[in-house]
Amino acid sequence: MLPDIEKLLELQVADQEIRKLQEEIAELPRRIAVIEQKLAGTKAHLEKARAAAKADEANRKKFETSIQDLQGKISKYRDQSLDVKTNDQYKALLHEIQFAEQEIRINEDRILEVMVNVDAREKDVKAVEARLRAETAEIEKEKEDARRVTAEDQKKLAEWNAKRDSLRREISEDILRHYERVMKFRRTGLAEVRAQKCMGCQVMLRPQIYNEVRIGEKLVVCDSCQRIFYYKPENDVIPEEAAGHYKKRTRPKSDSPQAWFYRPDYGDEGEVFLVFTNKDGSSTRRMYEMHTGRQIGGILQREGNYRQAFPEDLTDTALRLNGHWDESEIDEEWGTEIPSNVLDALLKDLLAIHREHRSGHKGHAASSSEHTAAS
Numbered sequence: 509m510l511p512d513i514e515k516l517l518e519l520q521v522a523d524q525e526i527r528k529l530q531e532e533i534a535e536l537p538r539r540i541a542v543i544e545q546k547l548a549g550t551k552a553h554l555e556k557a558r559a560a561a562k563a564d565e566a567n568r569k570k571f572e573t574s575i576q577d578l579q580g581k582i583s584k585y586r587d588q589s590l591d592v593k594t595n596d597q598y599k600a601l602l603h604e605i606q607f608a609e610q611e612i613r614i615n616e617d618r619i620l621e622v623m624v625n626v627d628a629r630e631k632d633v634k635a636v637e638a639r640l641r642a643e644t645a646e647i648e649k650e651k652e653d654a655r656r657v658t659a660e661d662q663k664k665l666a667e668w669n670a671k672r673d674s675l676r677r678e679i680s681e682d683i684l685r686h687y688e689r690v691m692k693f694r695r696t697g698l699a700e701v702r703a704q705k706c707m708g709c710q711v712m713l714r715p716q717i718y719n720e721v722r723i724g725e726k727l728v729v730c731d732s733c734q735r736i737f738y739y740k741p742e743n744d745v746i747p748e749e750a751a752g753h754y755k756k757r758t759r760p761k762s763d764s765p766q767a768w769f770y771r772p773d774y775g776d777e778g779e780v781f782l783v784f785t786n787k788d789g790s791s792t793r794r795m796y797e798m799h800t801g802r803q804i805g806g807i808l809q810r811e812g813n814y815r816q817a818f819p820e821d822l823t824d825t826a827l828r829l830n831g832h833w834d835e836s837e838i839d840e841e842w843g844t845e846i847p848s849n850v851l852d853a854l855l856k857d858l859l860a861i862h863r864e865h866r867s868g869h870k871g872h873a874a875s876s877s878e879h880t881a882a883s
C-alpha cells in the first residue's frame with residue numbers, strides 16, 4: 509500500500525472522529541433545550557393551579573363577606589320591626605328578612621362548593637410542585653453531565669485535531685486536496701475495493717483498474733464516486749465465490765493457431781502475457797507487460813509451430829488463456845500496446861483461472877495440462 513494511502517486511512521479515521529465529536533458537542537445543548545421546554549410546561553401548569561386556588565380563596569372570602577352583610581341587614585330589619593306602625597310595614601320587613609336569609613343560604617351553598625374544590629386543587633398544586641422539583645433536579649443533573657461530556661469531548665477533539673494536522677503535513681498536497689474535496693461531499697474520501705467492487709459506491713471495477721488497485725503501486729480513484737481506492741488482500745473476496753456459484757470457464761482449444769499465455773515470473777519483466785501464432789509452418793511470439801499492456805521487445809519468428817519453436821517460454825508456470833485476435837489487427841491497430849478491452853478480457857480470464865484453482869474446483873484436474881504447454 510502506498511504510504512500516502514496509509515496516511516490517508518489514518519487521516520480518515522481522525523476526520524470521522526472529529527466529526528462525531530463535533531456532532532456530539534452540538535447535540536448536548538439541544539437535549540437540554542428539550543428538557544427545559546418540558547420544565548417550562550410544568551411551571552406553567554403550576555402557575556395555573558396556584559391561580560385557581562387563589563381565585564377559590566378570593567371567592568370564598570367574597571361569599572363570606574356577603575353573608576356578613578346580609579346578617580347585618582337582617583338584624584337591622586329586626587330592629588326596625590320593633591318600631592313599625594302598620595301590618596303592611598311589618599309584612600314588608602319580614603319579606604326583606606326572608607329574602608336576605610335566602611341569599612345567605614345561596615352564599616353558603618357557594619362556599620361549600622368552593623370548599624369541595626379546594627381539596628382537589630391543593631392536591632393538584634402539591635403534585636405539580638413535586639413534579640417540578642424532580643424535573644429541576646433532573647435538568648441540573650443533565651446539565652452537569654453535559655458540561656462534563658462536553659469538556660471530555662473538547663479534550664478529545666483537541667487531541668484528534670492535533671493528530672489530523674500532523675497527518676495532513678505528511679501527505680502530498682494534490683492527494684490531500686482530492687481527498688478533502690470528496691470527503692466534503694461524500695463524508696468519506698477513501699473506499700476499499702473488495703470483490704472487484706468499489707465499496708463506496710458499489711460500482712464494479714474494470715479488470716485492469718482492479719488489477720492496478722491490487723498491485724498498489726499508484727494512486728487509483730473511483731471513476732464513479734471519485735473516492736481514492738485502497739486494497740487489503742485479507743478482506744478481498746472473489747464475487748462469484750462469495751455468491752457460491754460462477755460460470756465455468758471455457759477452456760482454450762489446444763490446437764488453435766493462436767495461443768495466449770500468462771507467465772508470473774518472466775525474468776526481470778515479472779508478470780507478462782505472451783501470444784504465439786502459428787502460420788505457414790512457422791510461428792511468432794509477442795510479449796506484453798501484464799499491468800500496462802505495453803509490448804516488450806519486438807516480434808520473434810521461428811521455424812515450426814510455437815510449441816516446438818519456443819519451449820523455453822512454455823514453463824510449468826505458464827497459464828494458457830482464452831483469446832484470439834488476428835495478427836493483422838494486432839499489427840495494424842494495436843501498435844505497441846494491448847488495447848484496454850483486450851487487456852480486460854485477458855485479466856478477467858486470468859482471474860477466472862485463479863478462482864478455479866482457489867475454489868478447489870478439481871473437475872478439470874485431468875485436463876489442467878491444457879494451461880501449460882509442458883506436456
Ligand SMILES: [Zn+2]
Nearest residue numbers: 706709730733
Ligand atoms: Zn466508487
